[in-house]
Amino acid sequence: MLDxxxxxxxxxxxxxxxxxxxxxxxxxxxxxxxxxSIGYGLPGxxxxxxxxxxxxxxxxxxxxxxxxxAPSQAAVDAFHLAALLHGGTDDGAPGLRAAYGxxxxxxxxxxxxxxxxxxxxxxxxxxxxxxxSQIAEP
Numbered sequence: 217m218l219d220x221x222x223x224x225x226x227x228x229x230x231x232x233x234x235x236x237x238x239x240x241x242x243x244x245x246x247x248x249x250x251x252x253s254i255g256y257g258l259p260g261x262x263x264x265x266x267x268x269x270x271x272x273x274x275x276x277x278x279x280x281x282x283x284x285x286a287p288s289q290a291a292v293d294a295f296h297l298a299a300l301l302h303g304g305t306d307d308g309a310p311g312l313r314a315a316y317g318x319x320x321x322x323x324x325x326x327x328x329x330x331x332x333x334x335x336x337x338x339x340x341x342x343x344x345x346x347x348x349s350q351i352a353e354p
């Protein structure tokens with residue numbers, strides 16, 4: 217249904233540091249850059265996510281949630297680590313979320329403006345060697 221999404225950010229440099237690292241861990245790259253906005257997508261493709269600097273009294277990211285497709289559990293793990301190292305805050309460590317469905321492996325962070333950003337891999341839980349202690353709750 218969705219073709220692309222734009223998020224307002226307060227500080228483009230701070231936000232781009234976070235999104236370059238976190239999205240890079242999932243295989244996404246900058247596909248264009250303007251003075252007050254940046255677009256991300258697959259290499260050689262069009263933007264699917266844009267961050268746009270917005271000034272105003274509203275909190276740019278508060279109340280927003282963005283779930284990004286990951287190609288593997290390892291990519292979800294890498295996303296979480298990169299996000300935390302580049303200005304994000306933990307909002308749910310990588311792990312299986314049985315409540316969301318079989319094989320739903322995700323990590324949650326908050327971007328520098330407070331938006332909830334999730335990386336999710338939809339795998340088949342029956343084909344993975346996963347210990348019960350590795351299953352995280354949302």
